[in-house]
Amino acid sequence: MSVVVPECCDDLKRERGRCLFNKEELTNILDGGPKLTEKRRRIEKMLINTPELFDDVSPDYLSHEDRYSNELRKATQLMTTLEKNGFTYNDAVTTGTGLWLLMDGNPLSLHISMFLDTIKGQSNPQQLQEWLPLAEKFKIIGTYAQTELGHGTFVRGLETTATYDSTTKEFVLHSPTITATKWWPGALGKTSNHAVVMAQLYLGGKCYGPHIFMVQLRDLETHRTLPGIVVGEIGPRLGMNSNDNGFLQFNHHRIPLTNMFMKHSQVTEDGKYVKPLHSKLSYGTMVQTRVGIVYHASRELSRALIIAIRYSAVRHQSEMVPGDPEPQILDYQTQQYKLLPHLASFFALRFSARALLEVFIGTSAGLGSGKMNMLPELHALSSGLKAVATNDAVKGTDICRLACGGHGYLSSSNLPRIYTAIAAGITYEGENTVLFLQVARYLIKSFRASSQGQTLPFSVSYLRVQPPSSHAPLMSDRGLVDALGAGVRWMVGEAERRLQQLVDSGHSPHAAWNACSVHLVQCADAHTRYYICEQFVDAVSKLGETVSSGVHEVLRQLCRLYILHRVIQTAGILLRCGAVDGKALTSIEEEECHLLATLRIQAVSIVDAIDIKDVFLKSTLGAWDGNVYQRIYEEAQKSPLNKSDVTQGYYQYLRPLMKANL
Numbered sequence: 116m117s118v119v120v121p122e123c124c125d126d127l128k129r130e131r132g133r134c135l136f137n138k139e140e141l142t143n144i145l146d147g148g149p150k151l152t153e154k155r156r157r158i159e160k161m162l163i164n165t166p167e168l169f170d171d172v173s174p175d176y177l178s179h180e181d182r183y184s185n186e187l188r189k190a191t192q193l194m195t196t197l198e199k200n201g202f203t204y205n206d207a208v209t210t211g212t213g214l215w216l217l218m219d220g221n222p223l224s225l226h227i228s229m230f231l232d233t234i235k236g237q238s239n240p241q242q243l244q245e246w247l248p249l250a251e252k253f254k255i256i257g258t259y260a261q262t263e264l265g266h267g268t269f270v271r272g273l274e275t276t277a278t279y280d281s282t283t284k285e286f287v288l289h290s291p292t293i294t295a296t297k298w299w300p301g302a303l304g305k306t307s308n309h310a311v312v313m314a315q316l317y318l319g320g321k322c323y324g325p326h327i328f329m330v331q332l333r334d335l336e337t338h339r340t341l342p343g344i345v346v347g348e349i350g351p352r353l354g355m356n357s358n359d360n361g362f363l364q365f366n367h368h369r370i371p372l373t374n375m376f377m378k379h380s381q382v383t384e385d386g387k388y389v390k391p392l393h394s395k396l397s398y399g400t401m402v403q404t405r406v407g408i409v410y411h412a413s414r415e416l417s418r419a420l421i422i423a424i425r426y427s428a429v430r431h432q433s434e435m436v437p438g439d440p441e442p443q444i445l446d447y448q449t450q451q452y453k454l455l456p457h458l459a460s461f462f463a464l465r466f467s468a469r470a471l472l473e474v475f476i477g478t479s480a481g482l483g484s485g486k487m488n489m490l491p492e493l494h495a496l497s498s499g500l501k502a503v504a505t506n507d508a509v510k511g512t513d514i515c516r517l518a519c520g521g522h523g524y525l526s527s528s529n530l531p532r533i534y535t536a537i538a539a540g541i542t543y544e545g546e547n548t549v550l551f552l553q554v555a556r557y558l559i560k561s562f563r564a565s566s567q568g569q570t571l572p573f574s575v576s577y578l579r580v581q582p583p584s585s586h587a588p589l590m591s592d593r594g595l596v597d598a599l600g601a602g603v604r605w606m607v608g609e610a611e612r613r614l615q616q617l618v619d620s621g622h623s624p625h626a627a628w629n630a631c632s633v634h635l636v637q638c639a640d641a642h643t644r645y646y647i648c649e650q651f652v653d654a655v656s657k658l659g660e661t662v663s664s665g666v667h668e669v670l671r672q673l674c675r676l677y678i679l680h681r682v683i684q685t686a687g688i689l690l691r692c693g694a695v696d697g698k699a700l701t702s703i704e705e706e707e708c709h710l711l712a713t714l715r716i717q718a719v720s721i722v723d724a725i726d727i728k729d730v731f732l733k734s735t736l737g738a739w740d741g742n743v744y745q746r747i748y749e750e751a752q753k754s755p756l757n758k759s760d761v762t763q764g765y766y767q768y769l770r771p772l773m774k775a776n777l
């Protein structure tokens with residue numbers, strides 16, 4: 116069957132005809148400026164002109180080994196294509212393009228992220244000089260091996276030991292128990308010949324806690340595992356099965372003294388320990404990766420939204436008015452309610468990711484000159500935003516899948532793969548509940564400091580016990596964000612009161628903490644979302660002076676929707692603390708419904724402006740032309756079961772069953 120594919124179907128043509136803003140301008144804002152849009156498009160063009168980077172067979176039809184090899188082939192091709200054209204792996208990461216091409220869990224991702232970041236952030240000058248060129252040129256390939264079978268969250272509980280032997284000036288790496296086996300690191304199983312390994316440092320019988328070591332795992336010529344090391348792959352997972360997540364055990368394996376990362380803490384040849392300026396500096400790679408994950412989560416959410424919103428404009432179902440033509444499903448208010456608040460979330464996360472990156476850059480610059488004071492704030496912000504961004508991206512992506520009905524469940528929609536990839540983000544790089552509890556710790560400390568009259572850092576300054584009274588009218592954006600802030604202040608105050616009450620009644624502080632931890636996680640979540648609202652309002656108001664009125668109006672509407680939705684989600688708290696009343700909530704609910712209808716009109720144009728090309732969306736449902744049904748049909752033809760009319764299974768099982776006298 117051959118069908119002439121129109122440039123774009125009538126439904127989408129009509130949707131695009133209603134656009135009242137300059138799409139290119141919005142694209143530039145999302146990219147961070149016209150120059151960055153232009154650079155991203157140059158990278159995309161180069162990648163699109165490299166056909167080897169694109170699958171013609173879905174990884175779902177490949178064996179585990181072929182799947183891995185195919186992804187490795189593409190990952191190496193990507194690296195050489197970038198290099199040949201004067202780009203770096205970092206360009207492919209920061210534009211999202213590399214991840215979109217290789218989002219079945221590619222075996223070089225840990226090398227170009229956490230392995231390289233550890234070398235850059237944890238090496239002394241000699242180590243940097245030795246390892247960075249090798250790693251940047253892929254002469255050595257590595258991963259970040261921290262998590263063990265027994266411990267992921269609790270880094271201080273890791274069991275792998277690194278014991279210094281001053282007679283040979285070596286560390287002896289050892290896995291004393293089965294639970295000390297490193298477990299999970301991406302690309303550890305078969306790809307990496309090196310790993311940065313987190314292990315407990317022992318000097319003269321005393322444990323100095325987790326430290327990082329550079330360890331060679333495999334011979335650089337034969338790729339065979341070195342003596343004293345056992346390494347392998349951990350088997351199939353929920354998603355990202357093209358990666359070779361691995362396990363690793365050490366049997367009294369020796370490495371030179373100089374293989375301990377020594378930028379922050381040092382061990383001298385005679386086995387003396389030199390303390391770092393801050394005890395958590397060795398967690399720096401994790402913090403940096405959390406910052407990256409906020410961007411990554413927003414990007415993945417945006418792919419799902421483009422797919423679901425375009426599909427919702429093309430799909431017609433049921434009758435809204437009896438006898439009338441079937442409407443586009445995007446016309447149903449419930450469909451708008453499923454999708455548009457997540458579209459607003461994407462924008463909110465993108466602006467917050469940018470703000471967080473600035474805090475990260477500022478803090479890193481401070482560390483360079485010995486200033487540690489911004490580290491707790493960065494840790495709290497990166498932990499909270501990583502948790503909210505991944506939680507919301509996972510939830511939003513699944514809603515996008517559900518919003519596409521049955522077709523959203525098809526692999527060829529690409530929604531299942533986006534979902535399983537981003538779902539891992541809730542767990543990896545700090546499980547979200549655990550990260551929220553770190554934020555809560557910071558909030559309680561800040562609240563108590565404020566009670567004692569201390570000045571608070573910027574992200575928590577609104578927690579002041581006597582806040583400056585807000586002059587913004589309640590129903591303005593600022594007024595509602597202030598109301599949300601009042602809600603968080605009330606929640607944190609309440610948590611502090613409950614903690615204190617438990618301690619006063621004889622509980623230990625730790626028992627009291629656990630007894631309040633559900634509420635504490637809610638505080639951390641609410642605080643982070645307040646921060647996101649603030650960043651969104653600030654970004655839109657700053658842009659107001661520089662962008663056209665059409666773009667500003669769209670951003671203003673998205674920001675308003677984000678805030679209204681958040682107020683409704685938090686209604687219980689806001690009523691309890693008196694920040695809003697029932698009447699205000701009713702009008703907020705009505706306004707939200709009105710805003711859904713307004714934003715619906717330009718929804719397709721807004722997702723067009725995110726500007727992700729079909730080859731990166733990889734979806735039968737979300738392509739630019741809206742030719743959904745033909746694509747789904749053609750994709751199904753690729754199923755290996757369709758290679759023959761009658762399968763082997765028929766002769767082997769079905770026919771004997773039909774012939775049996777049951």
Ligand SMILES: CCCCCCCC/C=C\CCCCCCCCCCCC(=O)SCCNC(=O)CCNC(=O)[C@H](O)C(C)(C)COP(=O)(O)OP(=O)(O)OC[C@H]1O[C@@H](n2cnc3c(N)ncnc32)[C@H](O)[C@@H]1OP(=O)(O)O
Pocket residue numbers: 190193207208213214217221223224225227228259261262267268269270271301395398399401402404407408411490491494542543544545546549553556557560
């Ligand atoms: C080929 C083409 C494309 C490929 C692209 C690839 C990638 C690009 C890069 C980025 C884009 C995103 C890409 C996504 C893919 C990335 C893949 C990642 C895969 C996942 C890897 C991993 O999972 S690695 C393992 C991660 N593990 C964890 O995160 C463990 C979590 N646990 C912890 O961090 C800690 O144990 C803890 C923080 C929970 C507790 O630590 P600890 O017990 O030591 O401390 P305390 O709780 O006692 O607290 C004491 C005190 O310290 C403060 N503190 C704790 N941590 C920090 C910190 N990091 N910084 C500053 N301060 C810290 C804490 O708040 C306490 O302070 P007080 O003042 O005493 O309250």
Ligand SMILES: Cc1cc2nc3c(=O)[nH]c(=O)nc-3n(C[C@H](O)[C@H](O)[C@H](O)COP(=O)(O)OP(=O)(O)OC[C@H]3O[C@@H](n4cnc5c(N)ncnc54)[C@H](O)[C@@H]3O)c2cc1C
Pocket residue numbers: 225258259260261262265266267268269298299300301355360539542543544545546547548549552
């Ligand atoms: C796809 C994927 C890739 C990964 N890649 C890597 C990698 O490259 N390198 C690497 O080193 N690791 C990697 N990991 C491991 C990952 O970092 C850990 O799984 C993660 O840190 C969570 O630790 P855990 O598995 O020990 O979970 P646990 O900590 O055992 O969590 C289980 C449950 O216990 C709860 N819990 C734990 N502690 C607390 C607490 N203090 N308070 C309240 N609740 C708590 C959690 O909230 C969770 O509900 C990867 C994991 C996945 C899934």
